[in-house]
Amino acid sequence: MIGALDAPMEALRTLLAGKPARIAREPGAPRKPREGTKQEQVLAMLRRPEGATVAQIAEATGWAQHTVRGFFAGLKKKGHAVEVLERIRQVGPNREGARGSYTVYHLSA
Template sequence: MNTATTAKPITLNDTQTAVLTHAIDRTQGKVEWFPDTIKGGARKKVIEGLFTRAMIIGNNGDWIVTDAAYEALGRARPEQTAATETATPAGKKAARKAKAAPKTEASGEGEQAAPRTRENSKQAQVIAMLKRPEGATIAQICEATNWQAHTVRGTFAGAFKKKLGLTVTSDKAEGGVRVYRIAEAAPTA
């Protein structure tokens, strides 16, 4: 008697299939679209169903299609640099709660886990601009990222200060324009 078990093919419902197909065909594997009839709690159920079947994985607050989803749909994954896939709690609301939680020790040496950002993102571009000796103005950042001024200020307070723990300082010369910089961390004793 053969004791090896064969994997049961995963069956997806019509909505799950549509969501995965749309993500693969139109958004490079990022789950962003749901049928108009799927709202609120129903969307959460679709996400939870896909997550528990390992069809999607959380990545920095987004849901990304996994290799298992490509296989379930009978498709080959396109050759590309795959994003680092890390599991997150179900739903984006849970991810927001995780951001608000206090930072925990990452290792026994007292180091905290460093938040990750993509090197080619607009956020990384803004951080690089703010690390320059001359800093950057809101107008310069708006021009470089195509963001509006309130988005830049919100990024300073939200993503940079709360999520990444960065300190953004500003100064304004007499009659000049306000310039923002990332403050260098003071050495800890």
């Protein structure tokens, strides 16, 4: 029975030997995010001069708004400063009320 596995195992070893080795990064060096991910898309939106709102990011990524705010909390833990550029309050006569209020966020350099 063991002899029956010799040929498939050798084929697997040959296949794996052809793979290029992963390049290790320096210890302590920041990780480079993969390109084209939703996280990278959010970071690009936050780096724009005009910033972005939670609603804009949620629409662009398909995330729920609470997920976007959670992502902001994760950025803060990683040492990124998410700043508030502007708070728009829609309160008073002829306004939409709390639903029309929003905040514009920006990722500081």
